[in-house]
Amino acid sequence: MKVEHDHRGQMAAMSMPALVFTIGMIAFPFLYTIWMSFQSYSSTGQVTGWGGENYLRMVADGEFWNGIWITFYLYVLSLVMQLVLGTSLALLLFRAKRLPGIVRSLFISPFMMPPVVAGMMWLVILDPSLGAANWILTSLGLPPSAWLASPVLVVPTLALIDTWQWTPYVALIVLGGLQSLPPSVYEAAEIDGASRRAVFWRITLPLLLPTLVTAMVLRSVDLLRFFDLIYITTQGGPSNHSMTLNIYGFRTGFEFFQLGYAGALMVTLSVLVLGAVMAFNRLRNAVEW
Amino acid sequence: MASITMRNLVKNYGNVTVIPGLDLEIADEEFIVLVGPSGCGKSTLLRVLAGLEAIDGGDLMIGDRRVNELPAAKRDIAMVFQDYALYPHMTVRQNMAFALEMRGLSAAEIAPRIEEAAKLLDIQPYLDRRPKALSGGQRQRVAMGRAIVRDPQVFLFDEPLSNLDAKLRGQVRAEIKTLSKKLRTTMVFVTHDQIEAMTMADRIVVMKAGIIQQVGTPEEVYENPANLFVASFIGSPSMNFLPVEVQADQLRLVDGSLLPTTLMAGQAAGHKSLTLGIRPEHFEVVGEGQGIAADIRLVEPLGSDTLVHAFAAGQEVIARVSPDLRPVTGQRLWLSPASGKAHLFDPETEVRIDGTGKVN
Numbered sequence: 001m002k003v004e005h006d007h008r009g010q011m012a013a014m015s016m017p018a019l020v021f022t023i024g025m026i027a028f029p030f031l032y033t034i035w036m037s038f039q040s041y042s043s044t045g046q047v048t049g050w051g052g053e054n055y056l057r058m059v060a061d062g063e064f065w066n067g068i069w070i071t072f073y074l075y076v077l078s079l080v081m082q083l084v085l086g087t088s089l090a091l092l093l094f095r096a097k098r099l100p101g102i103v104r105s106l107f108i109s110p111f112m113m114p115p116v117v118a119g120m121m122w123l124v125i126l127d128p129s130l131g132a133a134n135w136i137l138t139s140l141g142l143p144p145s146a147w148l149a150s151p152v153l154v155v156p157t158l159a160l161i162d163t164w165q166w167t168p169y170v171a172l173i174v175l176g177g178l179q180s181l182p183p184s185v186y187e188a189a190e191i192d193g194a195s196r197r198a199v200f201w202r203i204t205l206p207l208l209l210p211t212l213v214t215a216m217v218l219r220s221v222d223l224l225r226f227f228d229l230i231y232i233t234t235q236g237g238p239s240n241h242s243m244t245l246n247i248y249g250f251r252t253g254f255e256f257f258q259l260g261y262a263g264a265l266m267v268t269l270s271v272l273v274l275g276a277v278m279a280f281n282r283l284r285n286a287v288e289w
Numbered sequence: 290m291a292s293i294t295m296r297n298l299v300k301n302y303g304n305v306t307v308i309p310g311l312d313l314e315i316a317d318e319e320f321i322v323l324v325g326p327s328g329c330g331k332s333t334l335l336r337v338l339a340g341l342e343a344i345d346g347g348d349l350m351i352g353d354r355r356v357n358e359l360p361a362a363k364r365d366i367a368m369v370f371q372d373y374a375l376y377p378h379m380t381v382r383q384n385m386a387f388a389l390e391m392r393g394l395s396a397a398e399i400a401p402r403i404e405e406a407a408k409l410l411d412i413q414p415y416l417d418r419r420p421k422a423l424s425g426g427q428r429q430r431v432a433m434g435r436a437i438v439r440d441p442q443v444f445l446f447d448e449p450l451s452n453l454d455a456k457l458r459g460q461v462r463a464e465i466k467t468l469s470k471k472l473r474t475t476m477v478f479v480t481h482d483q484i485e486a487m488t489m490a491d492r493i494v495v496m497k498a499g500i501i502q503q504v505g506t507p508e509e510v511y512e513n514p515a516n517l518f519v520a521s522f523i524g525s526p527s528m529n530f531l532p533v534e535v536q537a538d539q540l541r542l543v544d545g546s547l548l549p550t551t552l553m554a555g556q557a558a559g560h561k562s563l564t565l566g567i568r569p570e571h572f573e574v575v576g577e578g579q580g581i582a583a584d585i586r587l588v589e590p591l592g593s594d595t596l597v598h599a600f601a602a603g604q605e606v607i608a609r610v611s612p613d614l615r616p617v618t619g620q621r622l623w624l625s626p627a628s629g630k631a632h633l634f635d636p637e638t639e640v641r642i643d644g645t646g647k648v649n
Contacts, residue, residue, distance in 0.1 A: 184374035187341050188435075192388035193362030202387070206378040289378040289421065 030270070037263035054264035064265065067245035070155060071272075074244060075223045077159040078166075082219060083212060085163065086170025091204075093171065094178045111169045119232030122161045123148070148234050151241040158242060161229060166222075170215050177211025178204075209287035217280045224273045245269045291352035291365075291442040291475055292317045293338065299346030300330075300337055300499075307333050308499040310347065320469050320476045322490035324483060325522070330499035331479045335445050338477060340364050351443060362391075367436030368445040372452065373428045375420040375435070381407075382416040385435050399438075406437040409471070426457045433465070437472070444469075446478040450485060462488055483523050487511065495519045513554075517639040520566050520632060526596065529606040531565045532636065540565060543603035546581045552626050555633035555642035563642070564634040569596065571630035572608035580625030583608065588616050597622065 040049035058064045110118070125132045126147040134144040147157045181204070189199050227246045230236065236243035236251065243251075246269060253262025293315040300308040307330050315321050323331040336342040338349065340361030349357050356364050367388075376384050382403055389399045407413045410430045420428055429449060436444055446465075450458045466489050469476050480486055486493045487507045495502040495510060495518070503515035514520035520528045533540040535557045539547045548565075550557045557563060573580075583599035583606065590596075595612045598605060601624065608624055610616060633642045 182372065182374065182377075184370045184372050185376060187339075187361075188368070188370060188374040188376070189387075190341065191339060191361045191366065191368050192439075193391040194387070195391075198391060203376060209378075289419065 033263045034267055035263075036259055037261075037267045039260045039263075041258070041260050054261045057261060058264055058268065063240065063243065063248060064245075066240055067243055067248040067265075070240075070242060071224060071226070071244040071246070071269075074155050074159055074162075074226055074242075075220070077156060078162045078223050078226075079216065079219055081159060081163040082167050082170045083215065085167045086215065087174050087208070087212070089167065089171040090174035090178055093175055107168045108172070110165045110167075113165065115165075115228035116232055118161070118165055119229050122164075123233055126157065148242075149238055151238050154234060154238065154242045158226075158230060158233070161233075162223070162226070165229075166219065170219065173215045173218070174208065174211055177208050177214075181207050206287075207289065210284055210289070213280055213284040213287060217277055217284075220276045220280065221273055224276060225269065245272075292319075292350075293443060293475060293477070294350040295347065296350075297347035298334075298337065298344065298349060300333055300342060301345045306499065308337070311499070311501060313494065313501065313504065315475060315477065318473050318475055320466070320478065320489060320491045321494060322478045322480060322486040322492075323494045323496060324480055324486040325496035325502075327481060328498075329496040331481075331496050332447055333499075334496075335368075335447055335477060335479045338443070339366055339368050339445050364443075365441050366443040366445055367439050367441040368447065369429075369432045369436055369449045371448045373420070373432040373449075375428060375431055377420050380417050380419055381412060381423070381431050381434070384420070384431060385438050388435065388439050402438045402440075403434075406434045409437065409468070410434050425453050426461060429453060429461055433468070437468075442475065444472075444474055444476040446476065448480055449478075450480070450482070458485075465489065483525060487523070493523075495522060513643075514566075514632070514641060516641055517564065517566070517634050520634070520641070524568055526569050526607045526609075528566045528568050528632075529608075530634075531567070531602050531604065531606070533563050533565045535560050535563060542581060544582070544601070546602065548580070548625065548631075552628050553631050553633055554629050557633055557642075560633075560635070560642070562636055564636045564639075565626075566632040566634055566641075567606075567626045568630070569607045569609040570594075571627045572606075572610070572624045573627050574608075574610055574614060575623050575625045577623055580623045583622045583624050585616055585618050585620045585622060588618055599624075 037054055038050060038052065039047050040051075040053055042048050113121075124130075126134075128134060128144065128146050128149055131147075133147060137144050145153060148154050150157075185203065185207075186199065189203055194202065225246050226244050227250070230242055230244060230247050231250070234242045236247045245265060249262050249265035249269065252258050252265060293313075295311055295313045298308060298311045298313075299306070311334070323334060325331050333342060337344055340356070340359065344357045348355055351364060351366070376387065379387065385403045385406065386399045389402065403416070404413075407416055410433060412427065412430050412434055415423055415427055415431070420431065423431065429452075432449065449465075450461055453461060462485060465478075469489075478485070478489060490507055492504060492506055493510045494504050495515075497518050503510055503519045505513075510519060510523050514523060514528075517530065521530070531542055533542055533548075535541075535550070536547070538550050540550060540553070540557060540563070541547055542565075553565075581601045583597070583601035585597055585599045586605075587598035588595060589598070590612060592612070594609050595614070595616060597608045597610055597616050599608065599622065600606075606624075608622075610622075616622065634640065635642060
C-alpha cells in the first residue's frame with residue numbers, strides 16, 4: 001500500500017499517545033534512577049555530591065555482595081526446580097491428552113494467587129510451632145524445622161514456595177511446546193526403533209529446548225527481581241540470609257533513605273536482568289531448529 | 290526382500306470400521322501402489338502395515354512371519370512420510386544414522402552405509418546440514434536415504450510426492466522407480482494421484498471405502514477397469530459415462546443417436562439399460578451425421594493434443610483430439626468410440642460387462 005506524504009503527520013499524531021506513555025512511564029523512571037545513582041544525598045534529601053561514589057561504595061559493601069550471592073542462589077535453585085518439575089508435569093499432562101476443566105483450574109490457581117496471599121498462607125503453614133509443615137514432620141517422627149527462620153533453610157524454603165507457585169506456569173508453557181511438536185517425527189522414531197528413553201533424550205528434549213529457553217527467560221526476569229514473597233515472609237532475614245539485591249535496594253532506599261545508593265543497586269540489578277535476557281536470547285538462537 | 294500377505298485384515302477406529310476385511314498378496318520385490326480418493330483407507334492400511342496402528346482382525350504376514358502384534362521397530366520396514374518427518378534438530382547425517390544407532394551399530398559400521406546411501410541419492414553435499422536448510426526435493430531424498438540405510442525388507446511410502454511442485458514431482462517419481470529397480474526391495478506406495486500410480490506401479494491396488502476395487506497392472510486397470518469407480522478414477526481426464534438403451538445390435542443414446550454394439554469391448558446382448566464408458570482419448574472424430582453430435586463449449590489446447598469439452602447426448606463430455614483438427618468453440622463435431630475401446634457397465638451393480646456378456 002502506498003502511503004501518501006500528507007498522511008505522515010496524521011500517523012505521527014496518532015502514535016503520539018503511545019509514544020508519550022512509553023517515555024513517561026518506562027523511559028523516564030529508568031533514566032531518573034540512573035541519574036539518581038550518580039548523586040549523593042544527605043539524610044534530609046539534599047543533594048550533596050555528584051559522581052561515581054555510590055558505585056565505588058557498592059564494590060566495597062559486603063551486604064551488596066551478599067545480596068548478589070543470595071539473588072543467584074535463590075535464582076538457580078528455583079529455576080532448576082521449576083524447569084525439572086514443570087517439564088515432568090507437562091509430559092504427564094501431555095500423555096493424559098484431555099484434561100478435565102477442574103484439574104486445569106486447580107493447576108493454574110497457584111500462579112493466579114496474589115503474592116501477598118500466597119506469602120501469608122505459607123507463613124501459616126511453615127510456622128515453626130503452629131504450622132502444618134512441622135506437624136506433618138513430627139507426626140512422621142522427624143524433627144521439626146525452623147523453615148523461614150533458619151539461616152540455612154530460608155533460601156531453599158523460599159525457592160520451594162516459588163516453585164509451588166510457578167511450576168504450573170512453566171508446565172503450561174512446556175505443554176504448549178510439546179503440543180506443537182510434529183507427531184510424524186515420533187512415528188518415525190517409533191519405526192526407527194527408539195526406546196522411550198531415547199525418544200525423550202534424543203528427540204523430545206532437543207526439540208523442546210527453544211520452549212524451555214523461553215520459559216527460562218520469563219522465569220529469570222521474575223526470579224532475579226524476587227521481591228514480594230520475601231518482603232512478606234522474611235524481609236531479608238534471618239540476619240540477611242534472604243537479603244536479595246532487590247530487597248537490599250528497597251530497604252536502602254525506603255527504610256534508610258539512601259536514594260543515590262539504592263539507585264545504584266537497582267541499576268546494577270537491571271543490568272544483571274538485561275544481561276541474563278540477552279544471554280538467553282543468544283542461547284535460543286543456538287537451540288532453534 | 291519379503292512378500293506381504295494380508296488375510297481378512299480389519300481396522301476400526303472406535304465404532305467406525307475403516308477396513309472391513311481386506312485380502313491382498315504382495316510379491317517379493319514388487320512395487321505396489323495403493324490408490325484411491327481421500328478417506329478410502331489407503332493411508333490407514335499403510336500405517337497398519339508399518340505397525341503405527343493396531344490390527345483389529347485377520348492376519349498380516351511379512352515374509353513368513355505373522356507380524357500382527359510385532360511393534361513397528363521389529364517389522365524390518367522403513368517408511369517415508371508425507372511431511373518427511375525428518376528430525377529437525379539433527380543434521381542429515383544424524384538423521385540417517387539414528388535408526389542404526391538405535392540398533393546398536395557402531396560409528397564405524399554406520400559411516401560407510403551413510404556414504405553409500407548418500408551417493409546413491411546424490412545428497413553427499415548436504416550431509417552436515419539440517420533439514421531447515423534443505424529444499425523440499427532435498428528433504429524428500431534425505432527421507433528416502435534414512436529409509437535406505439536401514440536396508441529394510443519393505444519400504445512404505447505415504448504420499449511422499451504431494452509436497453513437491455509439479456516439475457520436481459515428475460523427476461522424483463522417475464528417481465523412485467529407478468531406485469526400486471536397484472534396491473530390489475518390496476515397496477508399498479500410497480498416493481491419491483492416479484498418474485503416480487500408473488507410472489510407478491508394478492501393480493495398482495484401487496481402493497474405495499476400505500475395500501479393494503481392483504488389483505492389476507497399470508495396463509489392466511486402465512484397459513479393463515473392474516467397475517465404474519475404477520474406470521472414473523484411473524485416467525485423466527476421467528472416462529465419460531453415457532446412459533444407453535440396448536436395441537438389438539445397436540445402443541441408443543439419450544439424444545436418439547445410435548452406436549453399433551460391435552464397437553464395444555463388452556457384450557450388450559441380454560441387457561436393457563447400460564452405462565457406456567468412453568475415455569476422452571478413445572473418441573474418434575467421424576464424418577458428419579455419423580456417431581454422436583457434439584457441440585464444442587470449451588477448447589483446452591495442451592500442445593501435444595487438444596481437450597474438447599462438448600455437449601453431447603444430453604450431457605457434458607470430454608474428448609481428446611488431434612491439435613491439427615483446430616477445433617473452435619461453437620463448432621459441431623461428430624464423435625464415435627474407437628472400435629473395441631468403449632466399455633459397458635451395469636448401471637445397477639456398476640460392474641463392467643466383459644466380452645462374454647458376463648458381469649465379472
